[in-house]
Amino acid sequence: KAGVTQTPRYLIKTRGQQVTLSCSPISGHRSVSWYQQTPGQGLQFLFEYFSETQRNKGNFPGRFSGRQFSNSRSEMNVSTLELGDSALYLCASRPRDRASNYGYTFGSGTRLTVV
Amino acid sequence: DAKTTQPNSMESNEEEPVHLPCNHSTISGTDYIHWYRQLPSQGPEYVIHGLTSNVNNRMASLAIAEDRKSSTLILHRATLRDAAVYYCILTGRDDKIIFGKGTRLHILP
Numbered sequence: 552k553a554g555v556t557q558t559p560r561y562l563i564k565t566r567g568q569q570v571t572l573s574c575s576p577i578s579g580h581r582s583v584s585w586y587q588q589t590p591g592q593g594l595q596f597l598f599e600y601f602s603e604t605q606r607n608k609g610n611f612p613g614r615f616s617g618r619q620f621s622n623s624r625s626e627m628n629v630s631t632l633e634l635g636d637s638a639l640y641l642c643a644s645r646p647r648d649r650a651s652n653y654g655y656t657f658g659s660g661t662r663l664t665v666v
Numbered sequence: 667d668a669k670t671t672q673p674n675s676m677e678s679n680e681e682e683p684v685h686l687p688c689n690h691s692t693i694s695g696t697d698y699i700h701w702y703r704q705l706p707s708q709g710p711e712y713v714i715h716g717l718t719s720n721v722n723n724r725m726a727s728l729a730i731a732e733d734r735k736s737s738t739l740i741l742h743r744a745t746l747r748d749a750a751v752y753y754c755i756l757t758g759r760d761d762k763i764i765f766g767k768g769t770r771l772h773i774l775p
Binding site for chain 2: 555584586593594595596641643652654655656657658659660
């Protein structure tokens with residue numbers, strides 16, 4: 552079956568712009584999480600959604616937001632982009648939330664460059 | 667904050683076993699121990715997980731200490747393709763999966 556699909560793979564934006572990234576989870580998976588990965592900070596948790604509801608949120612400013620649709624697809628949005636937002640954004644899915652016995656399946660990520 | 671401690675890096679020779687340690691002294695009774703790895707230019711990949719008993723799958727084995735305060739990921743026969751960053755993570759009922767810095771594994775041909 553198809554894995555986690557993230558689009559686009561690469562993106563270049565200018566400071567001050569906003570961006571929307573998309574994630575399609577594995578079919579049947581209802582929990583979607585987002586991570587930001589930078590060389591300096593490593594993998595940092597952004598937020599997790601289940602059944603269109605945000606379940607958990609990391610320590611990121613309000614410029615970072617997300618949502619999940621009824622088909623479990625998820626989007627994350629970053630407004631007023633800053634140079635420091637340049638990173639690899641990873642999406643991960645698993646069958647359901649509050650299930651510590653399930654592993655995540657990650658997508659290949661969206662590489663965002665802010666200039 | 668990550669609840670696990672791992673060495674920053676390790677080296678191993680190709681075709682030899684590799685033992686990657688992880689300390690998690692504050693583990694709670696309901697926390698599962700998960701391992702992921704990240705190859706260059708890819709997203710993390712699930713490797714294995716366990717609760718109390720040792721676990722085996724086609725990729726690796728997970729040995730969990732009796733007191734559950736530490737665990738070891740075992741790659742039975744390392745190949746060059748196993749060179750990656752390996753993350754040991756605890757997942758509990760509050761669900762956030764927090765990654766630490768992981769162990770960068772170098773495989774020497």
